[in-house]
Amino acid sequence: MTIDDDAVLIRPLRPEEALLLEDFLLEAVYVPEDFTGQVPRSVIYDDPMCRAHFEGFGTLPDDRALVAEVDGRVVGACWVRTTDCYGRLDDSTPAFAISLYREYRGRGIGTRMLRCMLEQLREAGYARASLGVAKANRAVHLYERLGFRIVGDGFDETEWLMVRELQDAPAAAG
Secondary structure, three states, X not given: OOEEEOOEEEEEOOHHHOOHHHHHHHHHOOOOOOOOOXXXXXXXXXXXXXXXXXXXXXXXXXXXXXXXXXXXXXXXXXXXXXXXXXXXXXXXXOEEEEEEOHHHOOOOHHHHHHHHHHHHHHHOOOOEXXXXXXXXXXXXXXXXXXXXXXXXXXXXXXXXXXEEEOOOOOOOOO
């Protein structure tokens, strides 16, 4: 599914672009607004649950990814897997990862990617989708607006596990 409007193209990730998921996972790491340092790249490699978001992407039957492209440059990614990663509910529920480069946040691009992926998952017959999000992350409100609900703590007490039912209604409008 490709959407082109306002110079933003939402399209499937190409196999040769799979390494970009590592960059976008690093971008997805929640950093409090008052943090002034740099998140070390090693955080995505040292944690097996982080690595599970990108390692071998495209080899599992439930792997799906979309990217946002502006002026020929990929500026964001939204992807799902049913592996042992953060945001995992169970073996049959795709878990989301999504991020944008900082300068492209707050422009509705992430919302568009999420809606497209939710619709693809619904059309493919998935019952639900899940994600993990830091409790302090303002994105919690975006996810709630798109129909995700908090079902409890995620990996630990700093994270929410959120679930979006897919078969009871089409993807939420904004």
